[in-house]
Amino acid sequence: MKLKMVKLIPVLATVITLAGCAGGPFGGDKVEEEGAPIAEAGTAGAMESGAWSGNPLDDPNSLLSTRVIYFGYDISEIQADYQDVVAAHGSYLAANPEVRVTVEGHADERGSREYNIALGERRANAVKRLLLAQGASERQVTTISYGEERPADIASSETSWASNRRVELAY
Amino acid sequence: MRKLLISVLLYLVHLQVAAAPLTIQITEGAQGALPIAVVPFAWQGGGSGPSQDISEIIRADLARSGLFRPMPVRDMLARPKDGKEVSFKDWRVLRMENLVVGQVLPNRGGGYLVRFQLFDVFKQEQLAGYNVPTNERDLRATAHHIADIIYEKITGKRGAFSTKVAYVTSTNTGGGRQNVVLQVADADGHNPQTIVTSSEPLMSPSWSPDGRKLAYVSFEGKKASIYVQGVYTGKRQKVASYRGINGAPSWSPDGKRLALTLSKDGNPDIYVLDLQRRSLLRLTKHYGIDTEPAWSPDGRHVVFTSARGGQPQIYRVPSFGGKVQRVTYKGKYNARASYSPDGKSMVMVNRKGGAFRVALLDLKTKSMRILSDGRLDESPSFAPNGGMVIYATKVRGKGELAAVSVDGNVKQRLALQAGDVREPAWSPFSRSNQRN
Numbered sequence: 001m002k003l004k005m006v007k008l009i010p011v012l013a014t015v016i017t018l019a020g021c022a023g024g025p026f027g028g029d030k031v032e033e034e035g036a037p038i039a040e041a042g043t044a045g046a047m048e049s050g051a052w053s054g055n056p057l058d059d060p061n062s063l064l065s066t067r068v069i070y071f072g073y074d075i076s077e078i079q080a081d082y083q084d085v086v087a088a089h090g091s092y093l094a095a096n097p098e099v100r101v102t103v104e105g106h107a108d109e110r111g112s113r114e115y116n117i118a119l120g121e122r123r124a125n126a127v128k129r130l131l132l133a134q135g136a137s138e139r140q141v142t143t144i145s146y147g148e149e150r151p152a153d154i155a156s157s158e159t160s161w162a163s164n165r166r167v168e169l170a171y
Numbered sequence: 172m173r174k175l176l177i178s179v180l181l182y183l184v185h186l187q188v189a190a191a192p193l194t195i196q197i198t199e200g201a202q203g204a205l206p207i208a209v210v211p212f213a214w215q216g217g218g219s220g221p222s223q224d225i226s227e228i229i230r231a232d233l234a235r236s237g238l239f240r241p242m243p244v245r246d247m248l249a250r251p252k253d254g255k256e257v258s259f260k261d262w263r264v265l266r267m268e269n270l271v272v273g274q275v276l277p278n279r280g281g282g283y284l285v286r287f288q289l290f291d292v293f294k295q296e297q298l299a300g301y302n303v304p305t306n307e308r309d310l311r312a313t314a315h316h317i318a319d320i321i322y323e324k325i326t327g328k329r330g331a332f333s334t335k336v337a338y339v340t341s342t343n344t345g346g347g348r349q350n351v352v353l354q355v356a357d358a359d360g361h362n363p364q365t366i367v368t369s370s371e372p373l374m375s376p377s378w379s380p381d382g383r384k385l386a387y388v389s390f391e392g393k394k395a396s397i398y399v400q401g402v403y404t405g406k407r408q409k410v411a412s413y414r415g416i417n418g419a420p421s422w423s424p425d426g427k428r429l430a431l432t433l434s435k436d437g438n439p440d441i442y443v444l445d446l447q448r449r450s451l452l453r454l455t456k457h458y459g460i461d462t463e464p465a466w467s468p469d470g471r472h473v474v475f476t477s478a479r480g481g482q483p484q485i486y487r488v489p490s491f492g493g494k495v496q497r498v499t500y501k502g503k504y505n506a507r508a509s510y511s512p513d514g515k516s517m518v519m520v521n522r523k524g525g526a527f528r529v530a531l532l533d534l535k536t537k538s539m540r541i542l543s544d545g546r547l548d549e550s551p552s553f554a555p556n557g558g559m560v561i562y563a564t565k566v567r568g569k570g571e572l573a574a575v576s577v578d579g580n581v582k583q584r585l586a587l588q589a590g591d592v593r594e595p596a597w598s599p600f601s602r603s604n605q606r607n
Contacts, residue, residue: 102393110527110547111483111504111506111520111527111549112463112483112506112507112520112550113374113549113593114374114375114432114462114463114476115476115478115483115506117395117416117418117419117439118416118432118439118460118462119460121415121416121434121439122460143415144390144393144394144395145395146372146390147374149374149390154343154568155568156565156568
């Protein structure tokens, strides 16, 4: 048990460093929390050159680094170009049964607010279904719909609407 | 015929609460509004007297209704404070149909006595006359009460100036964080009071029929739940927190039940929650989206938005369960309907082209009239006398409230100085005009 912990430390340290470089809003936040105990312990791991050794969620070359899935107007079906992304997350969850994810559905500001809550939920459910189809289990996946209440972009334009019609995977 | 007639900005000078007031701007006034003179109410005591100009509040109320055109004080040739001092001939020459005169007298305990009379200028007849005891705190409420009396005596319909409006505001506090607040203010935007504050979304305020409670949706704890809160007590109860959506609460006219949207059984459907028994009755069962329930004034039906036909349209179902009937057929998108207080019409959000606007559907003739002129208008809510509709709009990217008379002739904007304001809900009539 003790041995295992020691092995983990360099891996997590690597994750912190890499997440810092990438500056991703989701990986960044989460990893900082995980990193806190390490700071207390005062240890640090050297970065291994060459081969990738971090958390696959933060591998910029992995489909898993994509955590936001975008949708068409008034559409809750996952577009073809995001099928592989969601499937990769499903497989990752299946392989890591201790990992939990919250699937957050969002809509753009057009249309009534409660209807958009329903639309956001349909989007979140579409993603959840595909995650489960890949072997993720029910208890790993929580869904919530924020409708148009938490826009990623507050402007009122086609571009901002497109970036607001989304599902975010929050690990 | 719409014409820009008045542009008035009201500022709250004697603001005693921390929250920022809404400023009201009348953007379009009605032609054919009734001319009325409300003479300033003279203070009959010593010292500076009341902090608020009661006649000014009355004039602003009457102007906002769109049915009256109050005479500017500077145009008045005389300022009678009592019926005995009135020369009707002079007011006839000025083409005033109605005249209000009054005075404020000192009353026991540092209070005031407001004495006013309403006259029909042509008949030279008194239509109403009252002595109203009040105090410094209740001056605005008293003025709204007097405006209600004037409105009712002349139009035959109950005034809605003493009512309130609930709405949600949000301000960005940096770092992607929001401060979301549910507030209640007087119908003229003054006296805003905070009911709930959260860093997570607050949605869909709905008044109980007695005007003393609000049901709303809160996402605190990263979960949507429905709460019922006493407006004047601040006490609240969580009444629905099922898996999935807990949304769109709507109070039944008898105050005993809430219609709401739940997705606990897999899909957003309409349910009725009995608040006493805590029992649920499922009204719809469809794989499409069903949401935004609203009661008919007689409590027999619930209308709702459904995408069962492919696009959102309005449907209705008996409130104790039964067959679902489609209500709207015109347009590709109709959502969030609610009945007028007399049950003869409905307001809803209608999409035409790329614009979302407030539409009024006459249930008898089935004719639909667009009332608003924005592109992202939503959340329409009737005044309890059915005379006006308040709704949310966007002006230069900022959420604002607007109101329009049901004939479409009078339009107002209610803007908050900072942040976005949305989801207005006009309160029912209160049982008394006294503040609690």
